Amino acid sequence: MQQAPVTSELRDQAQRNRRRKKGHKEIDLSESCSGLNYFVRLLRSERLKEMATDSANGQHQGTTKLPPQPSPLRSSKFCQSNMRILITGGAGFIGSHLVDRLMENEKNEVIVADNYFTGSKENLRKWIGHPRFELIRHDVTEPLLVEVDQIYHLACPASPIFYKYNPVKTIKTNVIGTLNMLGLAKRVGARILLTSTSEVYGDPLIHPQPETYWGNVNPIGVRSCYDEGKRVAETLMFDYHRQHGIEIRIARIFNTYGPRMNIDDGRVVSNFIAQAIRGEALTVQKPGTQTRSFCYVSDMV
Numbered sequence: 001m002q003q004a005p006v007t008s009e010l011r012d013q014a015q016r017n018r019r020r021k022k023g024h025k026e027i028d029l030s031e032s033c034s035g036l037n038y039f040v041r042l043l044r045s046e047r048l049k050e051m052a053t054d055s056a057n058g059q060h061q062g063t064t065k066l067p068p069q070p071s072p073l074r075s076s077k078f079c080q081s082n083m084r085i086l087i088t089g090g091a092g093f094i095g096s097h098l099v100d101r102l103m104e105n106e107k108n109e110v111i112v113a114d115n116y117f118t119g120s121k122e123n124l125r126k127w128i129g130h131p132r133f134e135l136i137r138h139d140v141t142e143p144l145l146v147e148v149d150q151i152y153h154l155a156c157p158a159s160p161i162f163y164k165y166n167p168v169k170t171i172k173t174n175v176i177g178t179l180n181m182l183g184l185a186k187r188v189g190a191r192i193l194l195t196s197t198s199e200v201y202g203d204p205l206i207h208p209q210p211e212t213y214w215g216n217v218n219p220i221g222v223r224s225c226y227d228e229g230k231r232v233a234e235t236l237m238f239d240y241h242r243q244h245g246i247e248i249r250i251a252r253i254f255n256t257y258g259p260r261m262n263i264d265d266g267r268v269v270s271n272f273i274a275q276a277i278r279g280e281a282l283t284v285q286k287p288g289t290q291t292r293s294f295c296y297v298s299d300m301v
Ligand SMILES: NC(=O)c1ccc[n+]([C@@H]2O[C@H](COP(=O)([O-])OP(=O)(O)OC[C@H]3O[C@@H](n4cnc5c(N)ncnc54)[C@H](O)[C@@H]3O)[C@@H](O)[C@H]2O)c1
Pocket: 088, 089, 090, 091, 092, 093, 094, 095, 113, 114, 115, 116, 117, 118, 119, 120, 138, 139, 140, 141, 153, 154, 155, 156, 157, 158, 159, 173, 177, 195, 196, 197, 198, 252, 253, 254, 255, 256, 257
């Protein structure tokens, strides 16, 4: 026997019958809300027209918003003179050098938020107890509420050994962590800098890479939690800028080296130095034609 096709009309009718049996009263919402529906449709069509015009003009972002205002707390008499700066990942290699640099200015107050996954309090020993310095154990995948003027968002393991150890956590740190920091920047009107990476170019086909190059990337590889995570983080930065007017900076960092680098982080400079100190032969990975752009950490910060 052939079964009749179940049309949406028949389904609706069956639903109405079931409701009636249960004692539900039928109310025709289309009548009572016709004015409202018309208004919503009008708004939608106006917005669609606006979006279409934006798109035709090459402005896909829609209306540009004014930047958010700093929190009123910033103009209180206790906050006026100092610039309050949050550094996520400030207990790590580059972050701790950035702390040193920013603390040189007596008008800066520095707050570090770090979960110590790859960083350590030891890197910040000389600042612990300083009246202009504060250290918070905090994971950026959780929201953070602090009144600051600037955010340097560095939190993320940088070495493949550590970021591949827990790839899901790495991508959460990059995506949720960056969303949390952008949310904070929006709330308090702070400027935010993201430390991105040369890895956003993937396995580049152009050397050296100009910023206009979009990369040759792999979304499913074992390094993608880091590379793609940073690409999403960059996208979020630009979307918050376009949509909410947040003032943003992105630094695409290439191989940085210097004191406080983790000796066993598996990168070429630390490997060479560690092997040289132990009197071992230096390992050069195949094919031996790889290139890197190096930067000393004091030039970076
Ligand atoms: N060192 C480089 O050559 C290099 C190259 C490109 C990009 N970067 C970027 O620069 C930043 C700093 O790199 P680094 O070399 O100092 O690395 P690092 O591993 O020494 O420092 C990262 C810091 O972030 C902290 N951290 C990690 N996950 C966190 C989380 N979920 N919540 C809070 N804190 C967290 C770690 O404990 C550590 O203190 C990173 O964002 C990295 O991606 C570094």
